[in-house]
Amino acid sequence: MPSENNTAESLASGSFKLERYNKNIEDQLVEQWEKEQVYKFVDDGKKPVYVIDSPPPFTSGKLHMGHILSFTMFDIVARFKRMNGYNVLYAQGWDTQGFPTEVKVEKKYGRLPREQFVEKCHEWTEEYMEHMRWQAKHFGFSADWSREYVTLKPDYHKKVQLSLVEMYKKGDVYMAEHPVFWCPHCHSALAKAETEEIEREGTLWDLRFEIEGQPLIIATTRPELLHAVVAVAVHPNDERYKGLIGKTVTTPLGKEVPLLADEDVDMEFGTGAVMIATFGDKQDVVWMYRHKLPYIKAMDEHGRLINAGEFDGLKVAEAKQKVIEKLKAEGKVLGEKKLKQVVKIHDRCKKPVELLMSNQWFAKLLPYKEDIKKAAHEIRWHPDFGIHYLLDWVNTLEWDWVISRQRYFGTPLPFYVCPKCGHTEAVADDELPFYPEKAKGMKCPKCGADMKPEEAVADCWVDSSITPLVVAGWPDEGWEKYYPSDLRPQGIEIVRTWAFYTIYRGLRLTGEKPFKHVLLHGHVMGPDGKKMSKSLGNVVDPKDLLDKYSADAIRLWVAFSGTLERDRPFMYDQVKRMQNLVNKIWNASRFVQLVTEDYNGEDEPLTLTDKWILSRFYEVVNEYMKHMEEFNFYQAVTALTNFFWEEFCDNYLEFVKYRVYNDINKRSAQKVLRTVLEGVLRLYAPFAPFLSDYLYRAIYGKGTLHKGPLPTAGEIDASAVTYGKVLKESAEAIRRLKKKKGLSLKDELDSVELELPKEAEPFRQALEDELKKTVFVKAISWSLLTSKE
């Protein structure tokens, strides 16, 4: 491919062959960076280390706009820090295991034996990951790919399992029978964080219970749970039922249960009497424990009723119908109305969730709520209100974390369970990574029976909640040096999961918070301002964008689309504008190269105009640095671009043309052109890594600019700033006048009257000379402004 050669040649030789930006250079640079190992983390001990605990995206097939937005932001931080004097440890991982892949694989291959099934999941994931990795590189993400981690790999399993074994030994991980959220569709326990809520229309039936021969009407949406009713409850102050408390109620199915008083009962709802079934909802669980009620298992793992006599084996929806039919026939349904109700669903399969008593593995959270809050306060949150998301969540925690999932594609829990006495043991360290199908086995130390290897796998948040440790190299020697991470960037919506679990696990495993700063980002909405979704047809695919625009234009859009934490609509027009900026930078660079080709490094005193643009540049450097340190990319890139486009391109370049064309103070102009352009390219580098590196190599011929340094501000000459400001404003006024008189900009104007601020008076002559030569005017008369109005 000849064009490829062309690009490669210009990369190598420092020449500038391309007239226009060509996407070809992106492929070239991806390759070049890899060859030169530009982003490899090397701790040479000479620079401070900056560790980024970047989110491992779920391997869903391809990166979506949300990934592009967030990873661009993270990458901007990484590149900025790298150029600004840090050895940056920026590892990219992949979150691979879990329901979504299982669902897809099952759909494609049907049900397979465990080992085969997991193998297919691996194949599937591997293919997806390859594509996503390619995308990440072509958006210029500067991770050190030699430190990549993948949660399905045995070495990762080993770390996760070791972390669980350690927590087990401390008593933080235990097995117990407890009500858990259960997805009958996926046949697995779920954590609270894996549930979502939807509103739907349900039916509320008034059913006839009886107490001492009198009817007692109870409203319920779940008649299919009548067989699991263990009590009826009323409010203690409810006049209607005073005197009946403690008596026996007969359910419509003929079962006898006690009538209880409990303050949680809402007197206003229905008839003020509520049936307690194990379990209709979480309130039932609370009541069961509070009143020491018996537990009746209402349904099995597949959501089919059990202990329900004639209704055994029916699924919930069907049972509901059948029960109502029967009760109607018996005249026990006294009312029926529609009711908007909120139902908990599994966030992955979107099917309703039930509560089930089940033997599961838990991680102890409740005793550590205060520790977690304390650690949260030691972390700096950007924006600062982000901490509320975490504190609110911790405050509402009521149960420990259910970490076991009855699935296959996940990290096996490293435990043995005695089938005889229920005793549990952790797998020995030398048996890690542990896979139940290859388990060595173990005798129960309590009763001597053969213990069974646990077959459940870990919740995927168990995998991802140790990333700061994994990135640091835990548990191998030296990991303490890179823990805690300096930065945890992540989405605001997973504070209650990823951030929370990571803080918890970090604290329990190391005694220290896992990261120093959290950077939260908002999301990309569709061009219509609504959440992107297939059904709305407003999904923007990064692939299409990358075909059409330079990666840098898309990255620049991210920085320009608003402040970090807020959601923003995606807008094609803005990306086009950024493509224009890319071209502007390209063309300005070409101009500089063209007019400085014969620059010989000779020194020459700077003119006022030169000092002006340099001083303004230094001011921008200061502003840029301040904003970047605060993760305020928008402000940084806006200041830079306003300077570059308006002052440098529209004015300075015009002001020096007569000098470089006519060899008047040419050396100083050349020197300043090269200095400012180089600085501008460096400042753009974190945002537009392809463009800036290509141009830098082409013009300055010194290899990559991505290793830094960033430009530093020099002396700001206040009088030159004043001079430049008046020069620029005068030039603009002259252009306006020409426009008014219908002249073109290169036509010479006979005379013009301009205002001269008092502080610029000493420069009257210089201004006049420069204006005459740069904006073509014969005579200037000044009116002196004595004070600022």
Next chain:
RNA sequence: GGGCCCGUAGUCGAGCGGCUAAGACGUUCCCCUUACAAGGGAAAGAUCCCAGGUUCGAAUCCUGGCGGGCCCACCA
């Protein structure tokens, strides 16, 4: 019900106590000026959601509305 965030030109959005309230898109007019028409030059367009208050001074702070969004809790 509780908490948090947000209401700035047709659109997107900075600014968060003090200059004529950035910038971009879009609109209108002029110009192919030798880096760039993927450009340049100009113009129009904003009771900064409403009502009070604090202040010499408020888009910016406080209180109360109204409107939008997110999270949590409850929902028999």
